[in-house]
Amino acid sequence: MEAAAKPVLLIGAGHMGGALIAGWRLAGALAPDDLMVRDPHPGPEALAAAAWGAALNGPDAALAAANTVVLAVGPAAWRQAAEDIAVHLGKEAVVVSIVAGVAERDLSAAFDGRPVARVMPTTAAAIGRCAASVWANDAHARRRARALFEPLGAVVDLPREAQLHAATAACGSAPAYFYALVEALQSAAISAGLEPAAARILARGALTGAAVLLEASGQDAGDLRREVASPGGTTQAALGVLMGADGLGPLMERTVAAAVARSMQLGASR
Numbered sequence: 001m002e003a004a005a006k007p008v009l010l011i012g013a014g015h016m017g018g019a020l021i022a023g024w025r026l027a028g029a030l031a032p033d034d035l036m037v038r039d040p041h042p043g044p045e046a047l048a049a050a051a052w053g054a055a056l057n058g059p060d061a062a063l064a065a066a067n068t069v070v071l072a073v074g075p076a077a078w079r080q081a082a083e084d085i086a087v088h089l090g091k092e093a094v095v096v097s098i099v100a101g102v103a104e105r106d107l108s109a110a111f112d113g114r115p116v117a118r119v120m121p122t123t124a125a126a127i128g129r130c131a132a133s134v135w136a137n138d139a140h141a142r143r144r145a146r147a148l149f150e151p152l153g154a155v156v157d158l159p160r161e162a163q164l165h166a167a168t169a170a171c172g173s174a175p176a177y178f179y180a181l182v183e184a185l186q187s188a189a190i191s192a193g194l195e196p197a198a199a200r201i202l203a204r205g206a207l208t209g210a211a212v213l214l215e216a217s218g219q220d221a222g223d224l225r226r227e228v229a230s231p232g233g234t235t236q237a238a239l240g241v242l243m244g245a246d247g248l249g250p251l252m253e254r255t256v257a258a259a260v261a262r263s264m265q266l267g268a269s270r
């Protein structure tokens with residue numbers, strides 16, 4: 001990570017903030033001195049970072065050294081968090097928010113006009129497999145956000161802030177869709193006659209193996225799907241249901257639309 005971005009101050013080290021800490025450490029992107037963490041109830045990653053030498057819940061006076069502030073608290077907590085720290089930050093600090101739904105205009109006002117970038121990441125940041133969307137009005141803030149997230153996986157620049165609603169719905173939330181698919185397949189495998197232990201191993205193995213193959217082969221998902229589905233075979237019978245008129249396509253449209261609507265609500269209510 002470029003020197004100008006450090007030290008990084010992480011506000012909120014829960015599921016996502018913890019994944020960022022793990023990913024930065026895994027990538028060697030930060031030294032212990034480069035990381036300050038604030039969280040009232042630090043989780044395992046924050047505690048591990050503190051044991052490594054990062055500053056956990058240090059004094060307010062130390063916050064002035066932070067060149068980048070990563071806001072990773074829940075949408076209900078962001079305003080209070082900003083109020084608590086903005087007064088202690090240096091004038092040059094850049095704010096990078098991963099909070100779903102909250103607009104740059106509101107964030108920048110709460111941080112006394114400092115440049116703000118918004119990022120929508122995924123929890124696989126913890127293993128260097130994040131997919132992050134970045135948007136900022138300010139070119140300096142956009143570069144800063146890219147510097148933070150490039151060591152963690154794929155980064156996509158969004159041309160418009162409004163697209164962050166779609167990025168949240170189709171990417172930030174999407175790991176949960178995959179896990180729900182694994183759960184549903186496990187249940188269906190049990191209904192079809194497998195023991196629970198076998199259903200767990202086989203459903204997880206089949207889907208995670210397919211995900212790894214998707215990445216390793218570089219092929220389109222549709223091509224890989226067609227390779228599994230021989231004409232007149234069992235997979236084709238299954239896909240007749242899964243990809244039918246009331247199947248996965250319309251279900252995913254409704255799923256993503258629900259997340260977009262919620263992201264818009266969160267933005268409107270803060």
Ligand SMILES: NC(=O)c1ccc[n+]([C@@H]2O[C@H](COP(=O)([O-])OP(=O)(O)OC[C@H]3O[C@@H](n4cnc5c(N)ncnc54)[C@H](OP(=O)(O)O)[C@@H]3O)[C@@H](O)[C@H]2O)c1
Pocket residue numbers: 011012013014015016017018038039040041043072073074075077080081084098099100120121122123172173
């Ligand atoms: N989880 C994801 O996959 C994901 C993906 C993309 C974006 N995001 C965004 O990331 C943000 C965090 O999500 P999350 O899942 O990590 O939530 P989370 O697990 O609840 O973590 C938020 C953390 O922030 C702490 N916190 C609350 N107020 C604070 C304050 N004033 N100063 C410092 N820390 C404070 C919370 O402590 P307490 O528990 O004690 O309140 C908690 O540990 C959300 O805004 C979400 O939209 C999440």
